[in-house]
Amino acid sequence: xxxxxxxxxxxxxxxxxxxxxxxxxxxxxxxxxxxxxxxxxxxxxxxxxxxxxxxxxxxxxxxxxxxxxxxxxxxxxxx
Numbered sequence: 001x002x003x004x005x006x007x008x009x010x011x012x013x014x015x016x017x018x019x020x021x022x023x024x025x026x027x028x029x030x031x032x033x034x035x036x037x038x039x040x041x042x043x044x045x046x047x048x049x050x051x052x053x054x055x056x057x058x059x060x061x062x063x064x065x066x067x068x069x070x071x072x073x074x075x076x077x078x079x
Contacts, residue, residue, distance in 0.1 A: 010032045010035055010036060010037045010063075011032050013037055013056075013059065013060050013063055014030055014031070014032050014037055016059055016060075017030075017055055017056060017059055018030050020055045021039060021052055021055055024048060024051050024052065024055075025048075026041055026042050026043060026045055026047075026048040027039060027040070027041060027042070027048065027052070028040040028041060028042050028070060028071065028072055028073040029070075029073055036064065036066050037056075037063060037064065037065050037066065038065070038066045038067070038068055039052050039065055039066070039067055039068075040067075040068050040069075040070045040073070041067055041068065041069045041070070042069075042071055042072045043069060043071075044067075044069045049067055052065060052067075053065065
């Protein structure tokens with residue numbers, strides 16, 4: 001049987017903090033590619049990175065986060 005998921009598990013952490021992080025201006029998205037919590041940013045901003053780290057610190061202080069600057073995400077029409 002698998003051990004219970006904890007907040008050190010990137011997927012569990014993503015579920016816990018997604019709503020808070022996605023509300024931050026300048027954050028385009030959040031994911032867990034290759035098992036690493038990744039926050040996608042509109043621009044390379046230390047202020048935004050610090051805000052994300054503050055959210056993570058309250059939930060899982062030892063967690064690592066990767067930042068990728070990909071610009072603003074836009075919803076695409078499905079044809």
